[in-house]
Amino acid sequence: MTQTLEVLLGNYTVGYLSYIPNDRTVFAFSSDYREDPDRPTLSQSFLTADGGLVDDPPGVHRLAPPYFSNLLPEGTLRGIIARQLDVAQSRDFPLLSYLGGDLPGAVILNPSTPLEPVSEDALRFSLPGVQLKLSALLDESRGSLTIPARGQGGDWILKLASAKYPELIDNEHSMMRFASHIGMPVPEVRLVDLRDIKGIPAGFESYGPALAVRRFDRTADGARIHAEDFNQAFGQFPEAKYHNYTYGDVAQLLVERVGQSDVVDMIRRVVFNAAIGNGDMHLKNWSLIYSDGRTPKLSPAYDLVSTLPYPVDQDLALSFGGEKGRRSLLNDARLRSFAKGAQLPYAAVRKVALSGFDIIYEGWRTFAGPIREDLHSVVQMEMERFAKEITLRRPAKAKIEQRDVGGRSL
Numbered sequence: 086m087t088q089t090l091e092v093l094l095g096n097y098t099v100g101y102l103s104y105i106p107n108d109r110t111v112f113a114f115s116s117d118y119r120e121d122p123d124r125p126t127l128s129q130s131f132l133t134a135d136g137g138l139v140d141d142p143p144g145v146h147r148l149a150p151p152y153f154s155n156l157l158p159e160g161t162l163r164g165i166i167a168r169q170l171d172v173a174q175s176r177d178f179p180l181l182s183y184l185g186g187d188l189p190g191a192v193i194l195n196p197s198t199p200l201e202p203v204s205e206d207a208l209r210f211s212l213p214g215v216q217l218k219l220s221a222l223l224d225e226s227r228g229s230l231t232i233p234a235r236g237q238g239g240d241w242i243l244k245l246a247s248a249k250y251p252e253l254i255d256n257e258h259s260m261m262r263f264a265s266h267i268g269m270p271v272p273e274v275r276l277v278d279l280r281d282i283k284g285i286p287a288g289f290e291s292y293g294p295a296l297a298v299r300r301f302d303r304t305a306d307g308a309r310i311h312a313e314d315f316n317q318a319f320g321q322f323p324e325a326k327y328h329n330y331t332y333g334d335v336a337q338l339l340v341e342r343v344g345q346s347d348v349v350d351m352i353r354r355v356v357f358n359a360a361i362g363n364g365d366m367h368l369k370n371w372s373l374i375y376s377d378g379r380t381p382k383l384s385p386a387y388d389l390v391s392t393l394p395y396p397v398d399q400d401l402a403l404s405f406g407g408e409k410g411r412r413s414l415l416n417d418a419r420l421r422s423f424a425k426g427a428q429l430p431y432a433a434v435r436k437v438a439l440s441g442f443d444i445i446y447e448g449w450r451t452f453a454g455p456i457r458e459d460l461h462s463v464v465q466m467e468m469e470r471f472a473k474e475i476t477l478r479r480p481a482k483a484k485i486e487q488r489d490v491g492g493r494s495l
Contacts (some may be wrong), residue, residue: 129338169208189211207235357441370387
């Protein structure tokens with residue numbers, strides 16, 4: 086039997102997502118949406134080069150079309166929610182049906198027929214990614230967080246410490262604070278004692294303080310702001326977030342659809358992540374935000390961590406200038422290759438990248454934390470190695486004066 090979800094952006098009907106025989110899910114735009122010249126933007130992946138709409142995407146077996154599949158959580162969180170809802174973890178459509186009222190961005194999926202009843206305690210929210218997290222509300226007067234009923238309606242994301250890497254929470258908190266220190270736009274972050282969190286549901290454990298991150302796709306009064314990650318913008322399934330596209334492709338999309346000022350921010354963020362040793366800035370860790378519903382901008386930076394303390398691949402998550410190595414990021418050959426692929430002037434790219442590192446390096450010297458001593462030591466060592474690689478090619482910058490750059494924009 087065919088089941089259908091009405092796809093809305095706020096109160097605007099964009100189209101319909103349908104589950105049809107042979108375990109397939111299809112999406113079709115509504116005729117009104119197609120004909121409206123002032124329609125809101127659902128995703129860059131649905132736009133032609135001249136701003137028109139592509140043909141309706143083909144149906145997909147078992148999963149939903151990529152844009153919708155990326156709205157769902159991965160890993161442990163997906164498993165917990167699927168078990169609570171008593172639906173198949175490997176099928177996207179039933180999860181989207183139950184979670185469609187609280188998805189990332191402003192998209193809402195409204196079932197055309199009533200859903201089967203589920204436990205009153207079952208969680209009904211979606212936060213993409215593999216990390217265990219919850220949607221939460223902050224009581225400003227008390228500084229405490231509350232997990233709302235079924236996890237719905239929060240304006241903060243609460244990330245829980247894992248048993249395998251409990252210190253990762255401190256790591257992300259420090260790197261986000263460091264990014265803010267040098268003027269990078271990031272959401273507000275707070276470390277939260279578990280005693281200050283009310284309503285953590287069964288099945289969720291935290292092995293230390295949790296990290297609260299203010300959502301940039303929600304306002305303080307609960308209104309939704311549309312956003313999409315770059316895996317959605319490129320029309321890929323979640324598991325492809327490390328593949329098929331490069332940082333040059335990200336820059337080119339920004340040049341074509343957003344503007345060069347956002348490309349400047351993007352290049353400096355790549356340099357930042359290389360300098361702190363972050364090998365996990367894949368496509369789902371970059372997003373566009375649509376504050377007016379139509380016009381894309383690069384979202385605040387998020388999920389900033391140093392992966393140096395962990396036994397993972399320490400190269401960049403995506404290729405930059407034809408390579409993934411971090412320490413050679415700013416050599417002339419790679420900058421030229423990146424500039425050519427992104428269709429940007431080499432001299433401007435080089436200036437942005439090198440001046441960006443100067444601010445990062447200076448800012449690291451004045452950053453007072455909070456940061457664990459072991460993390461500070463490993464990032465300090467990497468900063469010096471990175472700086473040495475650069476100064477070998479740029480003798481005039483061999484010595485960088487120490488000065489306060491707090492609040493200075495990249």
